[in-house]
Amino acid sequence: MDSSLNDEKKKRDDENGEYLITYISHLEKRIHNLETERELLDAERLRLERELNTLKNEVEGLKQPPLLTATVTDIIEDKRQRVIVKTSNGPSYLVHASKKILDSDLIPGSEVALNQHTYAIMSILPMNLEPFVKGMEISENIPNVSYEDIGGLEEQIQEVRELVELPLKNPDIFKKIGITPPRGILFHGPPGTGKTLLAKAVAHETNTTYIRVIGSELVQKFIGEGARYVREIFNLARQKAPAILLIDELDAIGAERMADSTSGDREVQRTLMQLLSELDGFSERGDVKFIGATNRVDILDSALLRPGRFDRIIEFPIPNEQARQEIFKIHIHNLNIKDDVLIDKLVNLTNNSTGADIKAICTEAGMFAIRRNSEIIEQKDFLNGINKVLNSTKFNKACADIFT
Numbered sequence: 215m216d217s218s219l220n221d222e223k224k225k226r227d228d229e230n231g232e233y234l235i236t237y238i239s240h241l242e243k244r245i246h247n248l249e250t251e252r253e254l255l256d257a258e259r260l261r262l263e264r265e266l267n268t269l270k271n272e273v274e275g276l277k278q279p280p281l282l283t284a285t286v287t288d289i290i291e292d293k294r295q296r297v298i299v300k301t302s303n304g305p306s307y308l309v310h311a312s313k314k315i316l317d318s319d320l321i322p323g324s325e326v327a328l329n330q331h332t333y334a335i336m337s338i339l340p341m342n343l344e345p346f347v348k349g350m351e352i353s354e355n356i357p358n359v360s361y362e363d364i365g366g367l368e369e370q371i372q373e374v375r376e377l378v379e380l381p382l383k384n385p386d387i388f389k390k391i392g393i394t395p396p397r398g399i400l401f402h403g404p405p406g407t408g409k410t411l412l413a414k415a416v417a418h419e420t421n422t423t424y425i426r427v428i429g430s431e432l433v434q435k436f437i438g439e440g441a442r443y444v445r446e447i448f449n450l451a452r453q454k455a456p457a458i459l460l461i462d463e464l465d466a467i468g469a470e471r472m473a474d475s476t477s478g479d480r481e482v483q484r485t486l487m488q489l490l491s492e493l494d495g496f497s498e499r500g501d502v503k504f505i506g507a508t509n510r511v512d513i514l515d516s517a518l519l520r521p522g523r524f525d526r527i528i529e530f531p532i533p534n535e536q537a538r539q540e541i542f543k544i545h546i547h548n549l550n551i552k553d554d555v556l557i558d559k560l561v562n563l564t565n566n567s568t569g570a571d572i573k574a575i576c577t578e579a580g581m582f583a584i585r586r587n588s589e590i591i592e593q594k595d596f597l598n599g600i601n602k603v604l605n606s607t608k609f610n611k612a613c614a615d616i617f618t
């Protein structure tokens with residue numbers, strides 16, 4: 215009896231034991247599952263925390279007042295390191311820079327963002343070449359002007375060919391002889407005498423990139439940034455080499471420095487200094503040529519005219535009789551004219567006129583013919599054209615005299 219009882223007890227214990235083992239393993243599995251679940255939740259929590267942070271930052275950012283943009287025009291080297299900035303809407307301010315900004319990053323010409331209330335510099339904006347480059351006329355091999363389209367400037371063409379074409383086409387000859395090829399040329403002469411025209415023609419004939427920048431735009435459009443702009447143009451020319459870089463209206467940045475200089479003058483001077491330094495360190499390889507053009511060589515800063523800056527100074531005079539004849543021929547070439555048109559007569563009537571005047575006369579003559587409902591231009595149309603163009607230039611000159 216006892217033994218059967220014992221047997222039964224043992225059996226029950228065994229069963230309990232088994233049950234417990236299964237139960238424990240079940241619990242272990244649950245623990246494992248719960249742990250995995252906790253890990254997942256932890257990961258989720260981390261993700262949400264991160265998202266929360268981003269959103270908080272965004273809210274902070276949205277709550278911030280807008281920053282003003284400005285350009286650094288000068289840095290005052292004293293203990294407090296103050297900076298003069300020019301805001302995009304006009305006025306200049308003397309401001310401090312945030313501690314986060316390294317002094318070395320602040321240079322005249324940098325674009326910066328200002329706090330709206332204190333005008334302190336909060337950050338420096340990345341330099342961007344694009345918007346500057348947009349303001350220029352750049353063309354690769356495009357100016358569709360050849361030497362044949364230029365009348366009465368044989369000597370000038372000859373000289374430019376020697377100075378520009380030869381070094382571009384045959385740089386080795388300069389190396390062999392041991393001289394540095396000429397780098398810069400200055401064109402000067404009254405308006406409309408073909409300076410820009412010849413620069414374009416050289417670019418065309420030498421198959422080079424032609425970059426034209428206008429001096430007055432440099433100082434007006436890019437107030438406070440002229441110096442940086444000059445640097446970028448020269449960089450661009452180097453990138454696009456072989457290239458011809460023409461700075462038209464050079465007098466706008468290269469005029470003699472006056473004693474009583476205003477802040478605007480100082481800006482112009484900085485631009486000029488940058489130009490001078492670019493000219494000095496300029497392409498030894500001779501594959502970038504610099505041409506400056508001006509009709510006020512008399513007011514140019516003597517630093518610009520110092521030997522070594524411009525290797526040659528070429529004058530573009532008002533065309534004489536023979537030159538005017540050639541220019542008329544060039545511009546009449548494509549026109550439909552009657553045989554009664556006598557070029558010699560036109561030449562005689564246009565004393566002191568420039569190439570640009572002659573071109574305008576031809577266009578006006580065409581307009582007079584159109585007004586007459588004619589398809590052919592007659593001598594009288596030219597006479598009317600001369601009358602109109604020359605009287606209007608006289609009128610313009612008179613106006614200029616009154617206002618200066």
Ligand SMILES: Nc1ncnc2c1ncn2[C@@H]1O[C@H](COP(=O)(O)OP(=O)(O)OP(=O)(O)O)[C@@H](O)[C@H]1O
Binds near residue numbers: 410411
């Ligand atoms: N020697 C010339 N032969 C033929 N055309 C000419 C000549 N000179 C000027 N022209 C005509 O006049 C236009 C204006 O000339 P251009 O732009 O070269 O003058 P510029 O000397 O650069 O004047 P500015 O000093 O005002 O810039 C030319 O596009 C061309 O049509």
Ligand SMILES: [Mg+2]
Binds near residue numbers: 409410411462507
């Ligand atoms: Mg010109």
